[in-house]
Amino acid sequence: MDRTTTEWKFSLNLRAGILAVVMLAVLLGLWEGLNHVPALGGGGAELSEYEKLMGGADETAKVPPPSEILTRAWEELSNPFYDAGPNDKGIGIQLGYSLYRVLTGYLLAAVIAIPIGFLIGMSPLMYKALNPYIQVLRPISPLAWMPLALFIIRDSEASAIFVIFICSIWPMLLNTAFGVAGVRQDWVNVARTHELSPLKTAFKVILPAAAPTILTGMRISIGIAWLVIVAAEMLVGGTGIGYYVWNEWNNLDLTSVIFSILMIGVVGMLLDLALSSIARLVTYQE
Amino acid sequence: MTHAFVEVQQAAKRFPGAKGEEALTVFDNVSFQLDKGEFVCIIGHSGCGKSTIMNALAGLDSLSDGAMIMDGREINGPSLERGVVFQNYSLLPWLTALENVRFGVRARWRAWDESRVTEHSLAYLEMVGLADVVDRKPAQLSGGMRQRVSIARAFATKPELLLLDEPFGALDALTRGVIQDELIKIWGQDRQTVFMITHDVDEAILLADRILLMTNGPQARIAEAVEIDLPRPRSRAEIVKHPHYYRIRNYLVDFLVNRSGELRTADLDRRGLHYPRVVNPVDERDGEPDASATTNADAPSSRTPASKLATITLKETHHG
Numbered sequence: 034m035d036r037t038t039t040e041w042k043f044s045l046n047l048r049a050g051i052l053a054v055v056m057l058a059v060l061l062g063l064w065e066g067l068n069h070v071p072a073l074g075g076g077g078a079e080l081s082e083y084e085k086l087m088g089g090a091d092e093t094a095k096v097p098p099p100s101e102i103l104t105r106a107w108e109e110l111s112n113p114f115y116d117a118g119p120n121d122k123g124i125g126i127q128l129g130y131s132l133y134r135v136l137t138g139y140l141l142a143a144v145i146a147i148p149i150g151f152l153i154g155m156s157p158l159m160y161k162a163l164n165p166y167i168q169v170l171r172p173i174s175p176l177a178w179m180p181l182a183l184f185i186i187r188d189s190e191a192s193a194i195f196v197i198f199i200c201s202i203w204p205m206l207l208n209t210a211f212g213v214a215g216v217r218q219d220w221v222n223v224a225r226t227h228e229l230s231p232l233k234t235a236f237k238v239i240l241p242a243a244a245p246t247i248l249t250g251m252r253i254s255i256g257i258a259w260l261v262i263v264a265a266e267m268l269v270g271g272t273g274i275g276y277y278v279w280n281e282w283n284n285l286d287l288t289s290v291i292f293s294i295l296m297i298g299v300v301g302m303l304l305d306l307a308l309s310s311i312a313r314l315v316t317y318q319e
Numbered sequence: 320m321t322h323a324f325v326e327v328q329q330a331a332k333r334f335p336g337a338k339g340e341e342a343l344t345v346f347d348n349v350s351f352q353l354d355k356g357e358f359v360c361i362i363g364h365s366g367c368g369k370s371t372i373m374n375a376l377a378g379l380d381s382l383s384d385g386a387m388i389m390d391g392r393e394i395n396g397p398s399l400e401r402g403v404v405f406q407n408y409s410l411l412p413w414l415t416a417l418e419n420v421r422f423g424v425r426a427r428w429r430a431w432d433e434s435r436v437t438e439h440s441l442a443y444l445e446m447v448g449l450a451d452v453v454d455r456k457p458a459q460l461s462g463g464m465r466q467r468v469s470i471a472r473a474f475a476t477k478p479e480l481l482l483l484d485e486p487f488g489a490l491d492a493l494t495r496g497v498i499q500d501e502l503i504k505i506w507g508q509d510r511q512t513v514f515m516i517t518h519d520v521d522e523a524i525l526l527a528d529r530i531l532l533m534t535n536g537p538q539a540r541i542a543e544a545v546e547i548d549l550p551r552p553r554s555r556a557e558i559v560k561h562p563h564y565y566r567i568r569n570y571l572v573d574f575l576v577n578r579s580g581e582l583r584t585a586d587l588d589r590r591g592l593h594y595p596r597v598v599n600p601v602d603e604r605d606g607e608p609d610a611s612a613t614t615n616a617d618a619p620s621s622r623t624p625a626s627k628l629a630t631i632t633l634k635e636t637h638h639g
Contacts, residue, residue, distance in 0.1 A: 219409040222379055225397040227426035227476075237422070241413045317413035318458035 061099045068098035097288040105288045106295070120280060122272070124293065128300055130272040134190075134265075135258045135304075138197025142254065146202045147247065150209025151235065154243070160210065167206065175200035175261050179268055189269040196265045201254035208250025212243030244315035252308040259301045274300075322388065323352035324512060325376070325480060328592055330385030332371050345371060346539040349385070350594050351531055353480070358506065358513045360523040361541075362571065363533025364579060369516045373482050376514065377403045389480060399427050402478035406485040408465040410457040416468045417453040420444055420475050427476040443475035444468070446508075447501050463494035467501065474505050483515035487522065496555055499525060507552060520571045524564065525553055531595065532574050534582045541595045542582050545571065548599065563601045570600035 043051075113125030153160045175196045182192035216239050224234040266275025274297055281289035330349040333342045346368035353359055361369050374380035376387060378397035387394040389401070402423075410419050420440035425431070431439075444453050447467035457465050466486055473481055486502075487495040499522060506513060517523050523530050530545040549561055558564055 219405060219407060220411060222397075222403075222405070223409050223411065223422075225379060226377060226399075226401070226403050227423055228397060228399050229426060238411065241411070244413075315413075318456065319412050 064096075065098045065100060068095060097291065101288050102291050102295075105292050109289075109292060119271075122277075124274075124277070124296060127272060127274045127277040127293075128296060131262050131266060131274040132300070134193050134273065135197055135255075135262050138194040139201045139255060139258050141194070142198045142202040143205055143251065146205035146250075147209050150206045150247075150250075151213050151239075153206070153210040154213025154215075155235075155239075160214075167203070171203045171207075176264055176268065179265065183269075189271065193262070193265045193269050193273075197258045197262060200261045201258040204253040204257065205247070205250040208253070209243065209247045212246025212250075213239055215246070216242040241315070241317075245312065245317070248308065248312035248315055252305065252312060255304050255308055256301065259297075259304055263297060322391065324355040324357075324390060325353035325514075326386075326388040327351050327372070327376075328386045328388075330372065330375065330382050330387065332368055332375075333383040344538050345536050346533075347384075349539075349541050350592055351541055351544065352594060353512055353514060355512055356510045357528050358515070358526055359529045359531060360515045360517050360527040361531040361533060362517060362520070362523055362575065363539065364535050364575070367533045367536040367539035369533060370484060373403075373484050373514065373516055376480070377401055377482050379403075399476060400479040402473035402476055402481045404466075404469050404473045404481070404483045404486045406488050408457070408462075408469045410465055410468055410472075412457050415454050415456055416444060416449060416460065416464075417441065419457070419468055420472045423472040423476045440471075440475055443471040443505075446474075446505050447471045447498075461494075463490050463498060466490060467498060470498070470502060470505065474509070474511070477509060477511070479512065481511050481513045483513060485516045485518065488518065495519075495522070500555065502526065503553065520568055520575070523547075523571070524549070524567055525555060525558055530571065532571070532579070534578075535580050540582075542578070543574070543598045544595045546597060546599045548601070567600045570598075 109124045113123045115121075115123040116126060149163075153163055178196055178199050179192060182195045183189065186192050186195060220238050220242055221234070224238045229237065262273065263275035263278065266273035267279045270276050270279075274293060278290055278293050278297075281287075281293065328350050331347045332345045333347075334345065336342045345366075349368075349372065361372070363369050371380055371382075375382050376389075376394060378394055378401065394401075410416075411422065414422060417437070417440055420443060421436050424436045424440050428436070441450070441453065444450060447470055449464060449467055449471070452460060452464065457468070460468065466489075470486065473483075487498060490498065503526065513526075515526065517526075524547055527547050530547060531541050532543045532545060534540050534542050545567070547567060549558060549563060549567075
């Protein structure tokens with residue numbers, strides 16, 4: 034018999050959940066607790082000349098405790114879409130800008146990468162001809178394109194979208210090519226013996242056969258795009274979650290910085306979940 | 320000059336050798352004919368080029384030499400007139416059993432509306448006994464069921480020529496027997512011309528009108544065409560009781576075990592186009608045909624020691 038069912042009353046999921054909550058509580062507790070420990074050597078000690086000059090024993094800047102962050106999160110999330118001027122927008126608006134840029138650049142990349150990947154996967158000639166360029170362009174950090182993009186496009190918004198486009202194109206392109214080239218010859222033969230036209234073969238046999246691999250590429254791409262948008266927005270400024278993080282750093286509002294870091298993580302996870310649930314639709318068992 | 324339905328003339332397949340080495344000739348000077356409505360099996364050891372001949376007939380592979388003609392037209396590519404059942408089923412795993420058969424039917428009759436395509440596909444799935452599992456994906460079907468879907472897909476498109484590449488090779492003996500019966504049933508309905516590769520002597524006798532015997536590769540030839548004149552309809556249970564059954568079987572086993580390796584290509588090759596010698600193991604034998612037909616010592620050929628054949632026959636008699 035299975036050990037998990039004989040020795041434990043609760044399911045694996047429940048136990049994992051309890052463990053996760055306990056670990057979180059301990060970690061947050063430590064973090065919170067350390068924030069309230071009085072500084073060593075402080076308290077009754079004499080103030081130094083400098084401290085006197087600066088107007089008393091100012092606490093050294095500390096990472097804010099979780100309680101403050103939770104309070105901030107509650108404030109921000111209860112009114113996510115307020116707009117009080119260029120430097121004071123709700124977290125929802127900032128995330129919205131970022132998502133808009135990411136999805137625009139990402140979809141543009143998909144529209145171009147998937148057909149070209151198909152071509153490369155189908156034709157050894159195209160693969161050999163294009164591969165050197167791909168290998169040179171692929172390792173370039175997407176942010177390195179930024180100055181060139183700003184110069185040519187002359188629009189910070191479009192440049193950010195371009196950077197997302199250029200960083201998400203490669204995984205999709207290579208995975209599509211890989212998936213298409215790896216379609217089992219048996220299935221192609223089925224199409225051939227049924228006299229399917231090349232176009233029908235592409236849509237009825239090769240696309241569904243390569244779909245799981247293509248979706249893997251799309252999932253990698255959306256992850257990279259979400260990583261890059263934060264950095265890109267720190268550079269171009271104005272709006273977006275990346276700008277928000279940098280702006281709050283300039284305001285020395287670390288509570289907001291930590292809160293927005295968490296939000297970046299949550300949105301990234303949701304994007305990945307969305308792609309993985311699409312991938313589940315096209316996955317097949319051999 | 321009249322032509323048979325399918326003509327294969329002096330077919331050859333050669334692979335270019337590595338630098339300085341001679342080209343490898345898998346088979347050479349292979350000629351045979353298939354008549355319309357005939358069920359022909361081809362038997363030979365691995366590497367003699369059976370699959371290449373079949374793929375060339377399907378239009379998926381090309382010959383180095385020779386010609387293949389079906390119905391007066393040269394075979395130079397895949398066609399819906401030639402349906403193929405592959406050994407590994409080749410079902411599309413993202414489609415259900417029904418969708419896989421519909422895939423073939425829709426390709427065949429593009430003008431048919433959806434309901435007609437479905438109806439036709441279901442009829443063929445029912446014929447192979449899969450009416451209950453039509454909505455399952457191949458991964459949820461057993462090997463035998465998958466091969467039945469594959470057979471239904473091939474027969475449903477009603478090709479002029481059906482090519483079966485060792486369709487039961489990966490199945491256990493029990494499942495194989497059941498599907499063989501279904502194949503006979505479905506073939507009996509439309510009487511298409513069938514060309515089938517097999518390694519199973521009993522299967523070949525059960526199904527075929529004629530069995531082509533290939534010598535071992537490289538430089539393989541079709542040595543003989545054995546006529547199977549057992550009465551139809553045949554069934555696995557009845558056929559082994561027929562007085563001629565073991566005589567044919569012993570003849571085939573003897574060929575595979577002894578003669579396929581011994582026959583020299585030079586002995587078989589004659590000038591120009593020629594077809595394999597037609598053999599009927601029952602007529603070939605001297606003496607009364609019925610008396611000792613089912614005994615193991617009944618050697619069909621004087622070249623073979625009787626004891627050797629007897630052990631082989633005992634070991635391999637698992638059907639019936």
